[in-house]
Amino acid sequence: xxxxxxxxxxxxxxxxxxxxxxxxxxxxxxxxxxxxxxxxxxxxxxxxxxxxxxxxxxxxxxxxxxxxxxxxxxxxxxxxxxxxxxxxxxxxxxxxxxxxxxxxxxxxxxxxxxxxxxxxxxxxxxxxxxxxxxxxxxxxxxxxxxxxxxxxxxxxxxxxxxxxxxxxxxxxxxxxxxxxxxxxxxxxxxxxxxxxxxxxxxxxxxxxxxxxxxxxxxxxxxxxxxxxxxxxxxxxxxxxxxxxxxxxxxxxxxxxxxxxxxxxxxxxxxxxxxxxxxxxxxxxxxxxxxxxxxxxxxxxxxxxxxxxxxxxxxxxxxxxxxxxxxxxxxxxxx
Amino acid sequence: xxxxxxxxxxxxxxxxxxxxxxxxxxxxxxxxxxxxxxxxxxxxxxxxxxxxxxxxxxxxxxxxxxxxxxxxxxxxxxxxxxxxxxxxxxxxxxxxxxxxxxxxxxxxxxxxxxxxxxxxxxxxxxxxxxxxxxxxxxxxx
Numbered sequence: 001x002x003x004x005x006x007x008x009x010x011x012x013x014x015x016x017x018x019x020x021x022x023x024x025x026x027x028x029x030x031x032x033x034x035x036x037x038x039x040x041x042x043x044x045x046x047x048x049x050x051x052x053x054x055x056x057x058x059x060x061x062x063x064x065x066x067x068x069x070x071x072x073x074x075x076x077x078x079x080x081x082x083x084x085x086x087x088x089x090x091x092x093x094x095x096x097x098x099x100x101x102x103x104x105x106x107x108x109x110x111x112x113x114x115x116x117x118x119x120x121x122x123x124x125x126x127x128x129x130x131x132x133x134x135x136x137x138x139x140x141x142x143x144x145x146x147x148x149x150x151x152x153x154x155x156x157x158x159x160x161x162x163x164x165x166x167x168x169x170x171x172x173x174x175x176x177x178x179x180x181x182x183x184x185x186x187x188x189x190x191x192x193x194x195x196x197x198x199x200x201x202x203x204x205x206x207x208x209x210x211x212x213x214x215x216x217x218x219x220x221x222x223x224x225x226x227x228x229x230x231x232x233x234x235x236x237x238x239x240x241x242x243x244x245x246x247x248x249x250x251x252x253x254x255x256x257x258x259x260x261x262x263x264x265x266x267x268x269x270x271x272x273x274x275x276x277x278x279x280x281x282x283x284x285x286x287x288x289x290x291x292x293x294x295x296x297x298x299x300x301x302x303x304x305x306x307x308x309x310x311x312x313x314x315x316x317x318x319x320x321x322x323x324x325x326x327x328x329x330x331x332x333x334x
Numbered sequence: 335x336x337x338x339x340x341x342x343x344x345x346x347x348x349x350x351x352x353x354x355x356x357x358x359x360x361x362x363x364x365x366x367x368x369x370x371x372x373x374x375x376x377x378x379x380x381x382x383x384x385x386x387x388x389x390x391x392x393x394x395x396x397x398x399x400x401x402x403x404x405x406x407x408x409x410x411x412x413x414x415x416x417x418x419x420x421x422x423x424x425x426x427x428x429x430x431x432x433x434x435x436x437x438x439x440x441x442x443x444x445x446x447x448x449x450x451x452x453x454x455x456x457x458x459x460x461x462x463x464x465x466x467x468x469x470x471x472x473x474x475x
Contacts, residue, residue: 044400044407045382065405089469092376093406120378120404136400136407243382243402 004211007033019079023138031079038072048239060232066134075147100144103204128181129253149182350456385421414452
């Protein structure tokens with residue numbers, strides 16, 4: 001039996017301790033919930049310096065992938081914890097994402113919205129992200145976690161992400177506004193509640209995976225959840241070094257990245273920020289470069305070769321786009 | 335070097351394996367550990383690897399590191415008890431070595447095994463091929 005726990009509002013750290021702890025206890029589950037207060041969650045391999053600890057929100061580092069996210073009560077979480085044997089051992093992560101996220105796509109269909117899974121793990125409405133997800137192995141379990149956005153404060157998200165300068169923060173907020181969509185943004189869905197979304201998701205997980213509604217065994221879980229809660233917030237784990245690219249990069253959604261050169265803060269080029277679309281290999285916006293456009297407005301779909309800029313700036317921009325779309329420099333010794 | 339294919343994955347004859355798809359090769363005193371072709375293939379493009387510091391104690395079957403590909407974190411498991419002697423620093427700059435050359439330059443760690451029979455407890459290449467052959471059907475694993 002695959003238990004389905006519809007928990008509603010849960011304290012912030014427990015929302016994350018749940019899927020780690022359930023996997024450690026070698027149990028399968030579908031958990032639906034939301035946090036009763038806001039917090040920040042770092043990806044397993046993310047550099048700890050990417051979290052701005054002065055932002056005023058508590059933080060933890062999860063043991064699944066992806067990057068830093070701001071989370072609050074206007075995001076409905078789904079957490080899928082499954083035995084590895086549910087799929088062939090030859091399956092790829094993308095197969096696990098499909099298994100766990102197809103019910104979410106179907107639920108959006110139930111609402112009358114046309115959603116698609118953009119591999120590996122974003123759910124889009126049109127070309128805008130409404131759900132970010134990540135996954136991984138925790139002990140013997142396959143774990144896929146994510147959320148549906150009811151609303152999202154772009155400026156707050158930009159605030160919690162450490163940035164070398166304000167221009168990158170402003171660019172981040174602007175790019176989020178363009179590439180994210182929330183359910184309440186959509187005309188006719190403004191009164192959608194977290195509870196209603198949770199119920200709808202629960203119906204879909206029951207139908208797709210055969211999950212059965214169960215009461216959460218809080219007392220049996222308590223000891224594990226308490227221990228895991230502390231581990232996820234351990235200062236050494238939270239601030240550990242991780243992925244460090246040759247430039248600053250923020251992923252806005254799959255295929256859309258903000259990049260800025262790693263140069264000394266007094267270097268005028270430090271304020272250059274590009275929005276790079278890796279599928280097309282195009283620069284869609286540039287900030288911090290008055291020679292290109294003093295307003296920093298979109299240079300929609302322009303190939304770098306088509307942009308007329310001084311050679312020294314072009315050299316910097318070329319370095320930002322001339323690398324792999326998901327480049328990661330680094331292995332950490334933890 | 336003798337190699338063979340079981341399903342789509344290369345298995346080298348000059349080393350041994352565990353059921354979690356790591357290879358182990360003996361040297362004069364140390365064991366070298368890496369991931370198999372199966373692991374790199376099913377993971378997809380590997381973007382990051384976290385490895386332990388030299389001196390770290392390894393416990394057979396317990397995670398000693400992790401890899402990330404496509405927002406997915408996979409675990410690396412110790413093939414036997416022992417101690418980490420060295421980690422492959424080259425992976426810091428080129429994590430894609432794990433995809434391009436998992437059996438040679440993409441090695442993960444060198445370790446000293448705690449017991450002399452660690453090698454004997456690992457799978458022979460043929461036994462590992464049999465293990466891979468059993469993975470093709472859902473529910474096997």
